[in-house]
């Protein structure tokens with residue numbers, strides 16, 4: 259049920275075709291890349307939920323959701339109604355047959371870090387009635403010292419808002435790579451956060467499944483557009499001894515996946531607007547698509563962990 | 579100007595150049611009288627500062643305007659100036675009084691960076 263073999267799961271010729279299409283612009287290494295559209299994905303999420311419910315409970319596994327890049331406050335041509343599409347995404351969450359353990363939000367909650375934007379986002383996301391674990395995107399820390407973000411989401415976190423938590427035997431680590439960025443550079447974790455990460459991981463069994471989430475991809479997706487993290491490799495080297503590592507990011511407003519040894523990298527769709535494939539446009543700015551295609555480019559992800567399986571199953575669902 | 583719609587584009591181009599040359603020749607006398615402060619513009623478009631290297635005389639006010647659908651900032655690497663986030667069509671202006679080389683970048687998208695050179699004897 260992992261995404262890279264889902265064409266055999268669905269037996270769907272259209273799915274396989276989409277995977278192949280998108281591999282044509284994949285530049286480096288072994289890389290699975292998929293555009294937003296997953297036909298009948300809602301059915302797939304239902305299946306995953308049903309299996310989770312019947313086969314796993316408590317210590318045996320869990321399912322959680324990832325949403326990203328809500329950009330509440332953005333109202334330009336690429337999507338003048340970002341509140342409505344976020345509401346639709348939360349509607350999908352509420353309609354799930356089994357309640358996920360919690361949700362993570364991988365940043366860019368707001369477009370301009372305004373109090374009213376945070377309020378609107380909180381109100382809409384709160385409708386899911388799930389715990390939500392956040393990390394900030396660069397759009398959430400525009401105000402000096404990231405005051406508004408930290409007031410709302412910073413409780414119990416370190417530095418600019420990083421933290422870890424445990425759920426059903428999985429160790430979750432929320433990282434911040436959108437503050438104190440350096441001219442000419444990419445995303446940045448910084449020495450303080452890396453030292454904290456080393457400390458957080460010290461003494462943990464290599465058998466512990468690890469989920470790392472942060473806004474900007476930790477791997478070099480497309481540095482020419484700033485899609486990567488300068489010191490992401492240092493974080494990954496600290497994670498190298500673990501048998502199962504899943505890295506979940508947002509920022510690029512499209513689904514992309516790469517598996518490298520024990521590490522699965524995955525980026526989620528935005529609920530607000532799509533961005534172009536790397537290098538497919540003059541800049542990474544919002545991509546305007548036909549109105550009736552917009553919801554095929556927006557979505558959320560469901561992640562299921564089952565004890566005994568090395569890889570977590572990630573299923574992307576569009577709003578179409 | 580109202581006649582522009584009536585002429586073909588190629589005619590307009592040649593005509594336009596002639597008008598501009600005429601203005602340029604007529605300008606110096608008037609300019610000597612008023613000595614307006616020097617001004618220059620940098621546009622932010624497609625995640626790019628343009629021009630990416632601009633040379634101005636001391637006293638020049640440079641205005642950055644964001645044409646993107648995404649906010650950007652204008653931040654001097656050496657901390658000489660720092661804008662707030664510029665949303666679409668927002669501007670930021672800074673007057674350069676001292677000669678020097680000023681590297682700056684967007685603190686939200688740090689792969690965007692450019693330079694202002696302030697040099698006496700330039701206009």
Ligand SMILES: [Cu+2]
Nearest residue numbers: 650684686687
């Ligand atoms: Cu920028």
